[in-house]
Amino acid sequence: MxxxxxxxxxxxxxxxxxxxxxxxxxxxxxxxxxxxxxxxxxxxxxxxxxxxxxxxxxxxxxxxxxxRQAAPRGAEPVSLPYGRDAKAVQEYEETLTTVLMTSGLPTMMARVMACLYTTDTGSLTASELAQRLRVSPASVSKAIAFLEGLDLVRRESAEGRRERYVVDDDLWYKSMIRSARDNDQFVQTARQGVAVLGAGTPAATRLENAARFLDFVTEGLLRAAEQAREILNTETPQAGTADPSSDRG
The missing domain is CATH 1.10.10 (Arc Repressor Mutant, subunit A)
Incomplete structure (x- = not known):
């Protein structure tokens, strides 16, 4: 190959x-x-x-x-924590970015998510994101605002007046709840359409079937999200050996 x-x-x-x-x-x-x-x-x-x-x-x-301009010839190789291979990490970030893009996220938003998820702390400031992604602070700000709207990123106060942007397991729970709310809104609107179009007509039947399907899926989604959250919150993380190097990977 x-x-x-x-x-x-x-x-x-x-x-x-x-x-x-x-x-x-x-x-x-x-x-x-x-x-x-x-x-x-x-x-x-x-x-x-x-x-x-x-x-x-x-x-x-x-x-x-x-x-090439960012890494001039002869420059010292970047040292990553936990003995990680820099090239392998970069390739993985690109793969994760691609998966997030195919799930519907725009390019910059996917890059920010991938960057946060491959950082051991799970959080970075706007300036750190801009530096790591080699983009403008304005691009980072726009991406963060978009991700916040989907409950995929949250803000935390940092040193001084700065803020850190965080990803953690609880955000997926919140995102699932948001998705369930969106489904419920469609279900209600679909059933309004049934009344307008006339129960039993082909168009009304199509809407009713969609509403019933989403009702069923949403109920299962909410139940699974609650169960997963409860299990994950009660599990004890395995102790690991702290890496003395700075979190750069």
């Missing part, structure tokens, strides 16, 4: 495959590449409907140039 960066010809084949409606796995098979490579490439460069081979190639060249 070939390694290294995608070539411009491969990107043209990706674009052609997307235009033909091929799945990422099939495009990957034809290029003899991992499916994750194709998924990451497409989602990083506009998504399946906006992907352009030439634009994607130029964007990759610009990112490579920025990395």
């Amino acid at each position: 070939p390694g290294g960066r995608l070539t411009q010809q491969e990107r043209q084949q990706i674009a052609a495959g997307l235009a033909d409606g091929l799945a990422y796995a099939e495009i990957a098979r034809r290029l003899d590449r991992p499916t994750s490579t194709i998924t990451r490439e497409v989602m990083r460069n506009g998504g399946p409907t906006a992907y352009r081979a030439d634009l994607a190639h130029r964007a990759t060249e610009r990112r490579t140039q920025r990395r």
